[in-house]
Amino acid sequence: MSSLHPVARSLPARSSHTPAARNRRGALRSACAALLVAAVVSGCGTAQGALQASTPPSAPPVAPPGTTAASPGGPGTSGSPSAPAAPSTRPPGGSDAVPATPPGAPAPSATTAPGRPPEAPRPGSPQPAPGAPTASTPPAQPAPPAPPPAAPGVSAALVASTAHGGRTVALTFDDGPGPATGQVLDVLAQYGAKATFCQIGPQAAANPAMVKRILAAGHRLCDHSVHHPQPFAALSHDRQVEEIVPARDMIVRAGGAGTEVPWFRAPGGGFTAANQQVAAAAGMRPLTWTVDTRDWSKPGVPAIVASVQHGLRPGGVVLMHDGGGDRSQTVAALRQLLPWLTAQGYGFDFPAV
Ligand SMILES: [Zn+2]
Known part of the structure; x- marks a missing residue:
């Protein structure tokens, strides 16, 4: 965890780093930062699940586009690799074309109250806030181009109930x-x-x-x-x-x-x-x-x-x-x-x- 934090902080810090020497270096740095961020982001886009499963080589897997990077708790704390909810391998019935069988998890979970599922890994656990500035430094301008949102707050727990519950x-x-x-x-x-x-x-x-x-x-x-x-x-x-x-x-x-x-x-x-x-x-x-x-x-x-x-x-x-x-x-x-x-x-x- 402690290794993640400095990494996360270094990203935004770089982009607004040199207010004085902005002329030459600024351009270079922001270009580099953009590249870096783009690389991180695109790397996370689809392979995120894989990253979480295997020990991350470097980057915090969640860091959604630019601004929300500083997640204090980091993904390490939520124990992502643990709790592999028993794979619900339940091959479908005979038909090859269309599903038939109920999902592996048989328990409907929704008796009346669709309450929060217990595990709810929440990739970037603490950070649903959309526009939250990161550290003490002002957000600065070089917001990286936003790829498809990495959905900070989406839980991986199975949904088996309606949004509002009740009848x-x-x-x-x-x-x-x-x-x-x-x-x-x-x-x-x-x-x-x-x-x-x-x-x-x-x-x-x-x-x-x-x-x-x-x-x-x-x-x-x-x-x-x-x-x-x-x-x-x-x-x-x-x-x-x-x-x-x-x-x-x-x-x-x-x-x-x-x-x-x-x-x-x-x-x-x-x-x-x-x-x-x-x-x-x-x-x-x-x-x-x-x-x-x-x-x-x-x-x-x-x-x-x-x-x-x-x-x-x-x-x-x-x-x-x-x-x-x-x-x-x-x-x-x-x-x-x-x-x-x-x-x-x-x-x-x-x-x-
Ligand atoms: Zn189907």
Whole structure:
């Protein structure tokens, strides 16, 4: 820890170092500083999870773009490498295409109170403050170009509850956008329901109009990987990173400027402590579910409806699909479920962040 602190402090100090000799050296130094910072930042961008897992060679892994660098506690204190929550390797059912099985962590965690998960690693533990000046020196000007935010405050703990708890439900639709997405949106609109769409990157890229329509209707987006490989947890760390981060970028591009993707859902629920860290470092909370309708297997409309009616508890997260094949049963079930949920006093919410 003590070695991290001076490093962190040296960065901002350099940039504003020589007020007097600014003429020549200033230019040189700030260029160097910019390069340095850019190198650090880009190095952290995707490999952050890896950095945290293995002992960091040098830099504090978290140091988000420039200004927030000085995190007194440093990542060392939060014991990042420890507590590898038992990898929830639970390969999906038979189907190769679409997820089926509930996520490894079976405990819904959301009985009523979606309380803070215990571990919540919080990469840069103490530093959510956006514009906090670092040390005694004034912030100075050479703010480095901000890359995609490293999401200082995003927890890597699995989300299995709604944002507001109580008698709310978060509906989630995976594997889209696809041919059925428009119908799902129509039914949701009919009942004033909001939902979260966990999208496959290339499909979002291929249908930006649908992504924009989802956003315009007030729904939210979630990253569901590039290729939907399964079992996801069995992939190498690098492959998982390549599935998680580029998919997010595709979804953001499809949605347009300002698009937010606050969650990542591993294909088949194949979460591990490591890929949860990757998602969190990219600004997304890993999102699981509490009710699996198994709608992808086309079990019949009554079975889909019953799975929710019997399995949902307040604050729960329901898994359905708007892609991956014929979703007519899903749409039909939704027509029954939405009025039922409303009659039961449920409000429609988003997952916790
Ligand atoms: Zn899926």
